[in-house]
């Protein structure tokens with residue numbers, strides 16, 4: 406993750422025009438656009454960069470025909486934000502609500518975010534861009550060996566396993582891309598997938614085949630075993646339920662993500678899976694509340710997150726213009 410030095414100071418007595426929550430590509434873009442629209446903007450995030458900063462290589466973001474490392478791309482995003490007057494509070498929002506007394510035309514005019522660090526930040530609009538976090542397998546041994554052989558990030562931990570054998574779990578783009586990365590740095594990955602075909606893009610499937618990466622299809626991990634670190638996993642065949650134990654030095658779990666939206670529980674804007682429901686303009690059902698990026702459950706791509714961040718800030722700007730017009734008339 407990328408940090409821009411000391412946090413800028415946040416004025417907790419002020420009501421900002423726009424509060425962006427989340428510092429990945431969607432949040433950073435929203436911050437840049439909101440500031441350029443002349444909105445007083447504050448950005449709250451635990452770290453700048455988001456999940457993409459952990460990607461080994463990004464090959465499908467326009468403008469980088471040779472590809473760009475995730476950390477370089479997110480560092481460029483963060484540098485770009487720095488050019489604008491957007492103070493960044495490095496903190497986690499634990500609760501978001503509206504100040505109901507401040508209501509006119511039945512519009513909640515001020516949102517209030519509480520943070521883990523004990524701050525209260527207020528704004529007339531909020532753009533939620535908190536992204537999503539890796540899903541867990543929820544099998545015995547997973548929690549016990551996390552950080553002792555179980556990992557959710559090949560770019561972060563892959564180098565510990567050079568010359569060793571690891572299992573990568575999942576059949577989506579992330580699982581195949583990360584398995585390719587592990588192979589590239591000298592790890593021996595074995596992909597385990599619960600079905601007999603991958604969900605990942607054909608391009609990645611072909612690369613996995615060309616690289617000769619081993620695959621165990623139709624199997625799930627039922628247990629991770631070890632002593633002071635991972636030594637083996639127990640796999641189960643999904644059709645026959647036959648179990649077998651294979652020796653590995655690590656387990657990388659890439660089985661999708663869950664949205665980071667627990668702080669929105671009281672706002673009534675989440676679907677059954679916990680994603681924020683938005684329309685094409687990134688508006689939620691609550692006036693003044695917008696969302697962008699992975700948290701909306703759309704296409705999980707940097708290019709999509711950037712577009713949604715720009716749209717959300719534009720909608721926030723138009724909403725404030727309209728509200729001010731109503732107040733004046």
Ligand code: NAP
Nearest residue numbers: 575576577578579580582599600604659660661662704705
């Ligand atoms: P994903 O597409 O949701 O794939 C998750 C994989 O994990 C699926 O193969 C799924 O199996 C498997 N899985 C889910 N729960 C499981 C469980 N409990 N046990 C075993 N396996 C389980 O997630 P993702 O790969 O992280 O990708 C998410 C999004 O990011 C996608 O839209 C993807 O296109 C995008 N992405 C794109 C790139 C790229 O463009 N290069 C790279 C990374 C991610 P099933 O297939 O049986 O459902």
